[in-house]
Amino acid sequence: MIARPIHILHPTAPELLTERLRLRMPCHGDFAHRLAFYASDRSVWEGGPFSREQAWRIFASEVGQWPLMGFGPFSMEDRQSGAYLGEVGIYQPEGYPEPELGWFVTDAAEGKGYAAEGARAVMVWAATTFGWDHIDNYIDPGNARSIALGLRLGGVQVDAPGSDPTDVVIRHDLRGLAC
Structure with missing residues (x-):
């Protein structure tokens, strides 16, 4: 397992703004x-699919990464309407070899580029905040849309461990993104 130093802890998520999105701390x-x-x-x-109880445990543990690890999920909202669009962030539950960049969008937000826009903002934030040189996606080999998105974001498939032995690991170079 690769240890990554965390220089700045955030007990809550900072607000990140993009052209169309507001990324914020998840709420109940x-x-x-x-x-x-x-x-x-x-x-x-x-x-999944998961039961309500299982979904709550996953949600709560991911949001709980903020005070424990200094990173976690951001809720994505449309800046104009305030509509909830999905989630993007950095995840590292127990057993992950490194922090992972991940996302999901609601059905209504699918195919509109929100996940890509949010992921780019999170990559810049991670590079600036933590000084990491890369971040990975761990994607099930059957999830062709997420694999395609990881590659469109400039990532390259690498031979590295993921969260599961069958994962496709896509690595994003963060060098040069930090301000």
């Missing part, structure tokens, strides 16, 4: 959206 009200995702067939690439 966001759980309904996560539950809908985890109850659907779309969650198959995350090991």
Whole structure:
């Protein structure tokens, strides 16, 4: 396992703004959206579908990474309407070899470029905040859309451990992104 020093801890998520998105700390009200995702067939690439109790444990543990690790998920909102669009962030539950860049969007937000826009903002934030030289995606080999997105974001497939032995690992070079 590669240890990565965390220089700055954030007990809550900072707010990140992009052209269309506001990335913010998840709140209790966001759980309904996560539950809908985890109850659907779309969650198959995350090991789902999950029961309400399982979904809560995942959601709460991911949000709990903020005070414990200094990073975690951001809820994505449309800057104009305030509509919840999904989640993007950095995840490292026990057993992950390194922090992972991940995302999901609601059904209504699918295919509109929100995950890519949010992921780019998180990569710049991670490079600036932590000084990391790279971050990886761990993607189930059947999740062609996420693999394509990771590659469109400039990542390259590498032979490295993921969260599961079958994962496709896509590495993003963060050098040069820090301000």
